[in-house]
Amino acid sequence: xxxxxxxxxxxxxxxxxxxxxxxxxxxxxxxxxxxxxxxxxxxxxxxxxxxxxxxxxxxxxxxxxxxxxxxxxxxxxxxxxxxxxxxxxxxxxxxxxxxxxxxxxxxxxxxxxxxxxxxxxxxxxxxxxxxxxxxxxxxxxxxxxxxxxxxxxxxxxxxxxxxxxxxxxxxxxxxxxxxxxxxxxxxxxxxxxxxxxxxxxxxxxxxxxxxxxxxxxxxxxxxxxxxxxxxxx
Amino acid sequence: xxxxxxxxxxxxxxxxxxxxxxxxxxxxxxxxxxxxxxxxxxxxxxxxxxxxxxxxxxxxxxxxxxxxxxxxxxxxxxxxxxxxxxxxxxxxxxxxxxxxxxxxxxxxxxxxxxxxxxxxxxxxxxxxxxxxxxxxxxxxxxxxxxxxxxxxxxxxxxxxxxxxxxxxxxxxxxxxxxxxxxxxxxx
Numbered sequence: 001x002x003x004x005x006x007x008x009x010x011x012x013x014x015x016x017x018x019x020x021x022x023x024x025x026x027x028x029x030x031x032x033x034x035x036x037x038x039x040x041x042x043x044x045x046x047x048x049x050x051x052x053x054x055x056x057x058x059x060x061x062x063x064x065x066x067x068x069x070x071x072x073x074x075x076x077x078x079x080x081x082x083x084x085x086x087x088x089x090x091x092x093x094x095x096x097x098x099x100x101x102x103x104x105x106x107x108x109x110x111x112x113x114x115x116x117x118x119x120x121x122x123x124x125x126x127x128x129x130x131x132x133x134x135x136x137x138x139x140x141x142x143x144x145x146x147x148x149x150x151x152x153x154x155x156x157x158x159x160x161x162x163x164x165x166x167x168x169x170x171x172x173x174x175x176x177x178x179x180x181x182x183x184x185x186x187x188x189x190x191x192x193x194x195x196x197x198x199x200x201x202x203x204x205x206x207x208x209x210x211x212x213x214x215x216x217x218x219x220x221x222x223x224x225x226x227x228x229x230x231x232x233x
Numbered sequence: 234x235x236x237x238x239x240x241x242x243x244x245x246x247x248x249x250x251x252x253x254x255x256x257x258x259x260x261x262x263x264x265x266x267x268x269x270x271x272x273x274x275x276x277x278x279x280x281x282x283x284x285x286x287x288x289x290x291x292x293x294x295x296x297x298x299x300x301x302x303x304x305x306x307x308x309x310x311x312x313x314x315x316x317x318x319x320x321x322x323x324x325x326x327x328x329x330x331x332x333x334x335x336x337x338x339x340x341x342x343x344x345x346x347x348x349x350x351x352x353x354x355x356x357x358x359x360x361x362x363x364x365x366x367x368x369x370x371x372x373x374x375x376x377x378x379x380x381x382x383x384x385x386x387x388x389x390x391x392x393x394x395x396x397x398x399x400x401x402x403x404x405x406x407x408x409x410x411x412x413x414x415x416x417x418x419x420x
Binding site: 003004005006007009010012013016017020021023024027087089090092142188189190 | 274276277278279284285286329332333336337340341343344348349355374376377378380381415416417
């Protein structure tokens with residue numbers, strides 16, 4: 001027994017790891033769609049080359065991040081298309097940003113409080129404003145990092161690049177005569193948070209399965225990736 | 234070296250190290266290659282009851298590190314290096330079982346690291362943590378395979394154990410301490 005003890009120890013570790021592997025493979029979020037729900041942390045998921053319309057072409061010092069430092073010094077480091085979703089530190093609420101060609105829409109939600117923010121993305125940074133809220137963050141191919149102010153509270157956040165079905169979703173419509181705006185943030189690990197605004201009153205949001213409509217008070221609405229709403233007020 | 238030294242002596246003298254170290258090295262390299270090569274899933278099963286995967290890992294690692302301190306002290310006692318302490322008869326059992334518990338606590342953590350996140354080298358903290366993690370399991374396997382052997386020099390186990398403890402301490406510093414400082418001491 002004593003001589004075999006170390007082997008039993010190693011075997012127990014291997015069995016435990018194998019069990020975790022099987023359990024993880026079986027319970028992986030949205031296992032039906034192979035590439036879905038995966039965020040390759042180690043790789044840039046967005047194009048970090050400069051977009052033609054993305055900000056002034058002056059040789060601003062690039063954002064001090066190793067993943068984009070290889071870009072030419074004259075290039076704007078702002079990702080042309082990017083989505084980020086992460087957690088507000090010390091708050092538990094989620095933050096998500098969608099960037100398209102120099103414009104950005106963002107959303108903060110902790111299930112009770114929400115805020116939509118909009119603004120411009122240039123020089124690898126975004127400054128977004130909402131009703132009583134503000135986000136300032138630096139962007140690169142792998143994450144958005146910055147701070148979030150909602151009312152008087154302020155949190156830092158780091159949001160990894162998100163790939164569908166993770167990301168930010170928004171629904172707009174009319175439900176029983178009241179204007180409905182719904183927001184959802186879905187993280188790569190399957191966590192999500194959402195809130196409805198029905199005629200100015202917050203209401204709990206149904207769980208979102210990205211790509212499927214949700215039913216609010218008997219009316220079907222279809223949440224869309226938030227970047228589709230960049231052109232709307 | 235005298236001419237009388239037979240060749241077989243060399244083999245018996247070097248072979249005992251070779252097997253455990255080779256196995257440990259292979260394990261370390263295999264973990265590193267796996268962590269680098271497979272696409273991170275961003276998701277892995279872990280223990281319930283924590284606010285998130287990072288919190289779970291931070292606390293399990295802290296548990297393993299506390300047990301590793303027990304390891305260090307019980308080993309020092311067994312080797313008679315604690316002044317004024319005579320190792321009680323149960324020290325060996327304590328050492329074995331605290332080591333097992335520490336190892337098993339570390340497995341879900343390492344599993345999440347490798348399966349969900351992968352080995353990364355983009356930030357110094359993450360790079361050091363990735364390298365130490367693979368190194369730790371290599372040393373641990375080498376130590377486990379060395380334990381049943383009776384033909385090894387006396388310093389083998391203390392050296393391997395010391396390396397494993399140092400690696401675990403480094404892992405704790407680059408993960409749990411970072412988590413407690415940056416995110417906060419939350420369950």
